[in-house]
Amino acid sequence: MMINSIRLQNFRNYVDEIIHFMPGTNILIGDNGQGKTNIIEGIYYLLTGKSYRVHREQELLRWEQSDFHIYGQFLMNRHKVSLESHYKDKKKMVKINQVACQRLSDFVGTINVIFFSPDDLVMIKGGPAERRRFLDLHIAQMRPGHVSILNAYNKALQQKNALLKSYNDKSFKYSQLQLWNQQIIELGKKIILNRADLTERLQGAVEPIFRNLSSEKETIKIMYYALGKSSVSEAISEFANLLNEKLDQEIERQMILIGPHRDDLQIFLNDKPGRLYASQGQQRSLVLSLKLAELELMRQEKGEYPLLLLDDVLSELDRFRRDYLIKFIESSKIQTLITMTSADNHLDLGTVYFVEKGHIRREA
Numbered sequence: 001m002m003i004n005s006i007r008l009q010n011f012r013n014y015v016d017e018i019i020h021f022m023p024g025t026n027i028l029i030g031d032n033g034q035g036k037t038n039i040i041e042g043i044y045y046l047l048t049g050k051s052y053r054v055h056r057e058q059e060l061l062r063w064e065q066s067d068f069h070i071y072g073q074f075l076m077n078r079h080k081v082s083l084e085s086h087y088k089d090k091k092k093m094v095k096i097n098q099v100a101c102q103r104l105s106d107f108v109g110t111i112n113v114i115f116f117s118p119d120d121l122v123m124i125k126g127g128p129a130e131r132r133r134f135l136d137l138h139i140a141q142m143r144p145g146h147v148s149i150l151n152a153y154n155k156a157l158q159q160k161n162a163l164l165k166s167y168n169d170k171s172f173k174y175s176q177l178q179l180w181n182q183q184i185i186e187l188g189k190k191i192i193l194n195r196a197d198l199t200e201r202l203q204g205a206v207e208p209i210f211r212n213l214s215s216e217k218e219t220i221k222i223m224y225y226a227l228g229k230s231s232v233s234e235a236i237s238e239f240a241n242l243l244n245e246k247l248d249q250e251i252e253r254q255m256i257l258i259g260p261h262r263d264d265l266q267i268f269l270n271d272k273p274g275r276l277y278a279s280q281g282q283q284r285s286l287v288l289s290l291k292l293a294e295l296e297l298m299r300q301e302k303g304e305y306p307l308l309l310l311d312d313v314l315s316e317l318d319r320f321r322r323d324y325l326i327k328f329i330e331s332s333k334i335q336t337l338i339t340m341t342s343a344d345n346h347l348d349l350g351t352v353y354f355v356e357k358g359h360i361r362r363e364a
């Protein structure tokens with residue numbers, strides 16, 4: 001997959017800017033605060049419907065503006081695809097080849113993307129929510145239905161939560177609680193199975209990559225813990241019982257205590273939890289190898305590599321890991337966009353674009 005161009009209108013510090021990209025590596029270079037990350041964020045937002053930096057579209061609007069527009073031209077299996085994302089009157093609208101999509105899930109996954117920045121280390125050191133997000137973002141790009149399931153599940157959770165909080169009211173109905181539990185089980189099982197399936201496939205892809213990255217010295221293992229259990233089939237078959245067992249406690253504490261919204265993906269380094277024992281460098285290797293494994297899985301499934309967006313990554317890696325990544329990019333011929341500050345010196349990697357105060361100039 002390839003991005004031919006992106007046009008950002010009123011997005012962050014861009015008034016109206018078009019950038020034409022080249023196959024292979026594209027380097028966005030400039031001083032701090034010029035708009036390099038904003039380009040990467042614009043592309044990521046266009047492809048996934050989400051920013052990785054903020055939750056509200058309002059913050060993506062150029063200051064004092066009321067609407068933003070992003071237009072992208074892509075190549076998929078040698079066919080041209082145009083994608084648009086508009087934010088106007090506080091509403092989002094997306095189009096594929098000029099045709100409006102009813103739901104974002106019809107749109108996400110058209111062109112796949114992997115994003116990697118130093119902030120991704122939270123996958124190792126952060127809480128389970130970060131790791132669930134990692135899995136869900138990948139699945140959403142490959143199986144669009146996953147987003148609808150997650151949305152329906154979250155709605156059921158909200159309804160059940162509201163009901164638990166009304167336990168002392170006359171209007172409280174026990175039967176209603178059972179109905180929400182049924183929904184939670186039905187949707188929750190699908191979420192667990194999707195995440196466990198991805199975990200298994202990622203394990204297969206990440207193992208050899210990590211072994212290479214650690215010069216054959218270390219191992220990575222990832223396991224999805226559903227409902228606190230290491231066996232997914234056990235979690236699935238006991239879901240209803242576990243919910244019933246927790247019911248009294250849930251009523252007493254007026255909150256939901258079990259479900260895939262509390263699951264975790266555990267990442268082990270040499271059979272020990274990476275969260276507790278991995279050094280900074282080892283954490284980088286764990287995350288980098290997981291991202292490269294994602295690329296491989298997407299290529300296997302779609303027949304083409306997705307786009308790779310690297311924000312400020314090269315300066316953060318030591319020489320060995322940097323060379324590994326660069327070698328991968330060059331040998332796979334994956335189209336990559338890399339941001340760098342003027343202090344970095346990897347300009348020989350590909351086409352160079354200078355970013356200054358929201359304007360882009362390609363090196364002649």
Ligand SMILES: Nc1ncnc2c1ncn2[C@@H]1O[C@H](COP(=O)(O)OP(=O)(O)OP(=O)(O)O)[C@@H](O)[C@H]1O
Pocket residue numbers: 011012013014030031032033034035036037038039059060061062063312339341355
């Ligand atoms: N909503 C917005 N409207 C207008 N300008 C914005 C908005 N949000 C951020 N900016 C501006 O965008 C610039 C930051 O851009 P960006 O994050 O892309 O920087 P960068 O070039 O990647 O820098 P660094 O190397 O420090 O990461 C800042 O000048 C900031 O003031």
